[in-house]
Amino acid sequence: MSCTETGAALHVEGLCWGPRPGLTLVDDIGFSIEAGSRLAILGPNGAGRTSLLRCLYRAVQPNAGRIAIDGVDLWSVSAREAAKTIAVVLQEMPGDFPFSVRDVVMMGRIPRREGLSGWSELDRERVAHALSHLDLAHLAGRQFATLSGGEKQRVLIARALAQEPRIIILDEPTNHLDIRHQLEILDLLRTLKLTIVSTLHDINLAAEFATDVAIITEGRLTAFGSPDAVLSPRELSAAFGVTATVHGAAASGGTRFSFSLPRQGSLS
Known part of the structure; x- marks a missing residue:
């Protein structure tokens, strides 16, 4: 799972997961998306969307099925190697985070850090690139806790970008943002050449943003395809x-x- 500046193909087959026997939250889900795709996962509350994401970024190990990235089984590599390929932006946004914007973005370099050595020149270059790409360079010295909701979300996406992943997974990236910031975040994500997998609540935003759409209902995939076909x-x-x-x-x-x-x- 080597990193490049392009996305990776994602293949999911027969995926099942539940926290205990008798409770299945992800039930026999399968789909494939090409490198560079933008997948929007839709469904009602409690449908299993977040549980599916947790399987995809290796927070939990599926009870059955397979997740492959460019043909490589996700669970055949180390957690560190997986973190070099997949970056995650979760819905829960830290509030009182006593770090500067630059420090937060630099955390994205941790999977690529060698031993106990300090940050390398390459680390600093990648962080500077991420800050610039998301128009955050002027906020680099600011405390994360002092930012607006939209600014915080951009910082967390910059941290993911600094990780140099091939896939970025986002859980409701527009949640709690006003309309302008929702559009700005999705426009920023469109500029990335990576594969993007995101849960979204807003159907109209999903229709404009996604190249592929999955609808999840009661843990099962009920529809998958292009926005025109599915929505x-x-x-x-x-x-x-x-x-x-x-x-x-x-x-x-x-x-x-x-x-x-x-x-x-x-x-x-």
């Missing part, structure tokens, strides 16, 4: 228990969805 009123209504209405035309790039509670008896 249909029928699929969304079934997954979320709402009435989904599409506006505009996919061909013009203007497709939008609105949602309402179903009339009694309109959904089976």
